[in-house]
Structure formats: C-alpha cells, structure tokens
Amino acid sequence: MKIAFIVNPIAGKNRKKDITPFIKSELDKTNYEYTIIYTKGINHASVITKEYIDKKYGIIVAVGGDGTVREVASGISYKNKGILGIIPMGTGNDLARTLNIPLDIKESIKRIVKRKIKEINIGISQDNIFLNVASIGFDAEIVENTKVFKGFLKGKVAYTMGILRTLFTFKSKNIKIEYDGIKRDENILLVAVANGRFYGGGMKICPKADITDNQLDVCIIKNIAKFKLLFLFPSVYNGKHGKYDKYVEFIRVSSLKIYSKNEIVLNVDGDILKTNGLIDFNLDIKKLNIIV
Numbered sequence: 001m002k003i004a005f006i007v008n009p010i011a012g013k014n015r016k017k018d019i020t021p022f023i024k025s026e027l028d029k030t031n032y033e034y035t036i037i038y039t040k041g042i043n044h045a046s047v048i049t050k051e052y053i054d055k056k057y058g059i060i061v062a063v064g065g066d067g068t069v070r071e072v073a074s075g076i077s078y079k080n081k082g083i084l085g086i087i088p089m090g091t092g093n094d095l096a097r098t099l100n101i102p103l104d105i106k107e108s109i110k111r112i113v114k115r116k117i118k119e120i121n122i123g124i125s126q127d128n129i130f131l132n133v134a135s136i137g138f139d140a141e142i143v144e145n146t147k148v149f150k151g152f153l154k155g156k157v158a159y160t161m162g163i164l165r166t167l168f169t170f171k172s173k174n175i176k177i178e179y180d181g182i183k184r185d186e187n188i189l190l191v192a193v194a195n196g197r198f199y200g201g202g203m204k205i206c207p208k209a210d211i212t213d214n215q216l217d218v219c220i221i222k223n224i225a226k227f228k229l230l231f232l233f234p235s236v237y238n239g240k241h242g243k244y245d246k247y248v249e250f251i252r253v254s255s256l257k258i259y260s261k262n263e264i265v266l267n268v269d270g271d272i273l274k275t276n277g278l279i280d281f282n283l284d285i286k287k288l289n290i291i292v
C-alpha cells in the first residue's frame with residue numbers, strides 16, 4: 001500500500017522541525033512506497049488528499065494539527081476511500097489525544113507503519129465535518145477572538161487575550177434546543193456537541209464522549225455570572241465541570257438542532273462560521289478509517 005504524507009509546514013510549535021528524516025528513518029526499513037508533500041495554504045491538504053487517492057495511495061497521513069487532520073479527513077470522506085493517519089504536529093492535537101495516538105513524532109510514525117485501524121464517526125454541522133467538537137457560545141467566541149490576536153501574538157498569549165476579550169464582550173444566548181422529540185428554550189453560556197473527547201488543546205468538554213459509539217455527546221452550560229466562570233472554566237480542562245450540576249448538563253443524542261434568532265458564532269473543529277436560524281448537528285452515515 002502506498003502512503004502519502006501531507007505536511008503542513010506552518011502547523012504548531014514544531015514548525016521549524018524538518019519531519020523528512022524522521023519519516024525516512026522509519027519508512028525506509030519497510031516495503032512501503034511513500035511520498036512527502038507540503039501544503040501551500042488553506043484547504044490545500046484536502047485537494048492533495050483527493051489527488052493522491054486518485055493516484056491509488058491507500059494511506060494519507062496528516063502531518064500537522066487538527067486543522068490539517070480535518071482537511072485530509074474531508075478529502076477521504078469525499079472520495080469514500082483511503083485510510084487516515086496522523087503525525088500530531090499542531091498546537092492542540094485533540095484528535096490524537098482522543099485516539100491515544102502518541103504526541104511524540106517518532107512513536108506516531110511507528111504507529112503508521114504498524115497500521116492498526118479503527119473506524120470512527122464523523123460529525124456534520126451546517127455541511128461541515130467535525131471530528132472533535134462543534135459548539136456555540138462562550139467557547140466559540142473565544143476561538144473567534146483568539147484568531148484576531150493570533151496574527152501578531154504567540155499562541156498562548158493570543159489565547160489568553162482571546163479569553164479576556166470574550167469575558168468583556170460575551171452576552172448569553174437565547175436559543176431553542178431540539179433533540180429526541182424534546183424542545184427546550186434555554187439561556188446558555190455554551191452548547192458543545194462532541195464527537196471526540198477533547199477540544200482547545202486538551203479540554204475535556206464531554207469527558208464520556210466515544211468517537212466510535214454512533215452518538216453525539218452534548219454539554220449544555222447555562223448562563224452563569226462571569227465571576228463564577230473563574231471556577232467553572234478551569235474545571236473543563238480535566239473534565240470535572242459536571243460537578244457544577246446546577247449549570248452543567250450532559251445529554252447523548254443521535255442528532256441535535258439549535259435555533260437562534262440572532263446571529264451566532266459556530267465553531268466547527270476550530271473553524272468559525274457566523275449563522276442564524278437553524279443549526280444542525282448530525283453524524284455522517286459514512287465512517288472514517290483511521291490508524292491508531
């Protein structure tokens with residue numbers, strides 16, 4: 001089977017590290033035919049993926065962060081052919097965390113060579129795929145605000161500035177939530193719909209989410225006073241926010257609809273969309289084969 005390594009040269013903290021010698025040293029010991037291609041911009045990984053699937057490459061490895069993984073996954077899903085591999089080189093690497101893929105480069109390449117495959121679910125919101133989490137509300141606005149600062153500040157500083165800005169500007173959202181024949185009116189801080197277990201670089205928003213169970217895990221956090229967020233928000237990192245059960249609720253559904261009269265920020269695996277009216281969250285009937 002032929003392997004294409006699709007490298008995002010600007011992903012993550014290791015962006016100056018040349019991955020080629022690592023790939024060579026592991027792959028040259030095997031019989032795999034392989035090639036290494038570098039991406040040139042947004043969505044290029046998806047275009048290359050489709051091209052190499054047409055060239056009969058059976059494994060397409062995303063070398064980068066969750067953005068690169070998602071682009072390769074959407075190419076594979078579009079073609080309905082091919083196996084996804086991951087060499088985590090992003091800042092967050094949330095899908096790799098969910099699947100216990102080693103964050104160490106050499107170890108993750110060894111996993112590709114071993115080729116143990118798992119079939120995972122693909123989430124869809126507003127025609128966009130997500131492997132980790134789609135969300136609206138406070139966290140989605142942090143993603144949006146962080147992007148503004150990312151242009152001129154380093155990752156962690158930009159993220160902190162994004163949180164601060166969101167704390168000042170955020171207003172709770174009045175929405176309708178519909179699932180399993182139930183319709184609810186809610187005033188929320190956020191709603192996160194999880195396929196995988198992590199987002200935001202290791203935050204366990206839905207700690208019981210299982211990416212293979214054909215279900216979406218949903219975390220609904222009701223609107224709370226901003227000072228209370230100082231306690232609640234850090235607890236999301238280790239998935240302990242469920243203890244604030246007056247505000248935090250978990251449900252498991254096969255699909256979910258949200259209606260918002262006003263424009264709302266939707267985060268789909270780190271991509272930001274602005275939308276209003278109906279927002280839908282589903283699972284694709286197609287699965288994704290991935291090397292773990």
Ligand SMILES: Nc1ncnc2c1ncn2[C@@H]1O[C@H](COP(=O)(O)OP(=O)(O)OP(=O)(O)O)[C@@H](O)[C@H]1O
Pocket residue numbers: 008009010011012013039040041042043044064065066067068069071089090091092093094270
């Ligand atoms: N040559 C390139 N120049 C600029 N942007 C690129 C290039 N190649 C890919 N990209 C874009 O870079 C973005 C970020 O990639 P990715 O998410 O993999 O890295 P990251 O943001 O460092 O990691 P993470 O999402 O795990 O935090 C993606 O949206 C991708 O489309």
